[in-house]
Amino acid sequence: MKTVKNNQLLQAQLTRAQQAVLAVLRNxxxxxxxxxxxxxxxxxxxxxxxxxxxLTSAGFVERHQAPADGRGRPRWLYGTVEPVEVxxxxxxxxxxxxxxxxxxxxPLTASRDVxxxxxxxxxxxxxxxxxxxxREGRAQVVEVLDEMGYxxxxxxxxxxxxxxxxxLLQVAHDVPEVVCNVHLGLVQELLQASGAxxxxxxxxxxxxxxxxxxxxxxxxxxxxxxxxIRTAAGPSR
Numbered sequence: 001m002k003t004v005k006n007n008q009l010l011q012a013q014l015t016r017a018q019q020a021v022l023a024v025l026r027n028x029x030x031x032x033x034x035x036x037x038x039x040x041x042x043x044x045x046x047x048x049x050x051x052x053x054x055l056t057s058a059g060f061v062e063r064h065q066a067p068a069d070g071r072g073r074p075r076w077l078y079g080t081v082e083p084v085e086v087x088x089x090x091x092x093x094x095x096x097x098x099x100x101x102x103x104x105x106x107p108l109t110a111s112r113d114v115x116x117x118x119x120x121x122x123x124x125x126x127x128x129x130x131x132x133x134x135r136e137g138r139a140q141v142v143e144v145l146d147e148m149g150y151x152x153x154x155x156x157x158x159x160x161x162x163x164x165x166x167x168l169l170q171v172a173h174d175v176p177e178v179v180c181n182v183h184l185g186l187v188q189e190l191l192q193a194s195g196a197x198x199x200x201x202x203x204x205x206x207x208x209x210x211x212x213x214x215x216x217x218x219x220x221x222x223x224x225x226x227x228x229i230r231t232a233a234g235p236s237r
Contacts (some may be wrong), residue, residue: 012057018051020210022060022080026147027165028120031064038167042209052078077170097171097179101108115185122148122186123193130195135207137196138216144190151213162207172205180205180212185218187214 014022034052038045055061061078063144068074097114104110122128122144139170145152151165166172166224172179180203188198200217207213 014055014060017050018055021048021051022055023082024165024169025061025078025168026082028079028169029162029167030170031066031079031171033066033075033077034175036170037078038170039173039206040210080236091206097168097175098184101179106177107175108181111181112185115182116189119186119189119193122190128190128193130193132195134196134217137191137194140191141187141196141216145187153211157217158216159215161216162211163214164211166212177204183212191216 020041024040027033033072034045037043037052038048041048050061052061056063056078060081062081064077064079066074066077096112100107100110102115123143126147127145128140128144131140135158138152142152142154142158142161145161145163149165149167150163152161152163154161168179168183184201184203187203188201191198191201197217200215204213204215204216
């Protein structure tokens with residue numbers, strides 16, 4: 001009990017920026033590098049080095065050197081000292097995303113297979129059923145995303161949703177086209193199971209500092225183009 005109180009006291013002494021970095025690491029099944037944290041928070045990596053150093057010195061964070069994968073010095077990876085609490089399938093999804101990105105001939109198609117399998121497990125485990133209205137169906141999907149650790153914030157229509165956490169942050173930073181496709185496919189499958197329209201959902205990765213933008217009831221897309229992942233460069237083709 002004394003150790004817990006001391007830990008809480010130390011955490012209360014952290015700056016707001018240090019607490020934000022610690023919160024990011026506490027939602028990750030894997031170790032994370034400084035570039036992934038910086039992109040998620042919308043900060044420059046150099047700004048975060050002192051925060052990570054302070055968190056390491058205070059005993060909240062551990063630093064590990066990644067295996068060398070080519071020229072240059074191996075990068076440093078960070079994780080919390082305490083065990084993290086994430087969705088049961090998050091670590092498996094991260095591992096599958098890595099495998100899809102580096103070993104599949106068609107990563108986007110393979111990523112959809114991953115999202116379908118992940119969604120089926122969630123639907124079965126949580127006993128999801130179609131809701132009476134599309135809005136209630138969308139609300140059910142947002143509730144599931146919240147339970148999975150994405151910390152969604154939605155508008156009153158449950159139309160525009162900001163995902164303020166990403167349990168797959170490191171792999172999303174390294175292979176965003178795969179992970180974001182997994183996330184979009186997961187949402188579409190959950191919408192289908194909840195009785196809402198899955199075909200017009202869109203996802204914009206890192207649309208704002210600390211958030212990805214999810215649209216669950218987007219307007220019809222232009223003729224000849226389909227809804228899908230959107231990046232800063234525009235819709236994917």
